[in-house]
Amino acid sequence: MGSGKTTIGKIIAKELKCSFLDLDEVLENELGTSIPEVFKTKGEVFFRKKEHQFLNEIVSKDASFILSTGGGTPCYSGNMDTMLKEADAVVYLKVAIAGLVQRLMPEKEHRPLIKNIANEDLPEFIGKHLFERNNYYLKADHIVNCDNKEPQRIAEEIIALLG
Known part of the structure; x- marks a missing residue:
């Protein structure tokens, strides 16, 4: 969450001329409906089931595309194994806790997982989630350090990795 997956994914797709x-x-x-509304009305379990379903539908297509997932996607229902098996490459955009806090603070209200976290508790919350998710993230084919880098530079690094 907040690592720049969507922004960077769009840049890469444009550069590679794919969807x-x-x-x-x-x-x-x-x-x-919106994801915050799904969390509010149906809960996270429902959301994760639908996320798994749609991920499998997308990656089973025989097409060239860049896919941005949610930060929790790799951690549920064998999703990371599915992505590693079906995708040409899985990239983890690694950002330090301080950088994530800085990025997420202005948009807390739109993020269901952190909406109700007190500002002073956000670094600990993010650190805990990164610790819990680290084993999944580290399975990625490529890990790109994104601290203090502009999205265009990160995209260029990833394109070079994809060869």
């Missing part, structure tokens, strides 16, 4: 998909946008379009 870009954001799994969260697919979910919102298919469910006809």
Whole structure:
């Protein structure tokens, strides 16, 4: 969350002249409502089931595209194994806790997982989530350090990795 997946994914897709998909946008379009509303009315378990379903539908397509997932996607329902098996490459955009706090603070209200976290508790919350998710993230084919880098530079690094 907050690492720049959507921004960087769009840049890469444009550079490689392929389509870009954001799994969260697919979910919102298919469910006809926003992700915060899904969390509020149906809960996280429902959301994760739908996320898994749509991820599998997307990656089974025989097409060239860049896919941005939610930060929790790799951690549930064997999703990371599915992505590693089906995708040409899985990239983890690694950002330090301080950088994530700085990026997420202005948009807390639009992020269901952190909306109700006190500002002073946000660094600990993010650190805990990164610790819990680290084993999944570290399975990625490529890990790109994104601290203090502009999105265009990160995109160029990833394109070079993809060869």
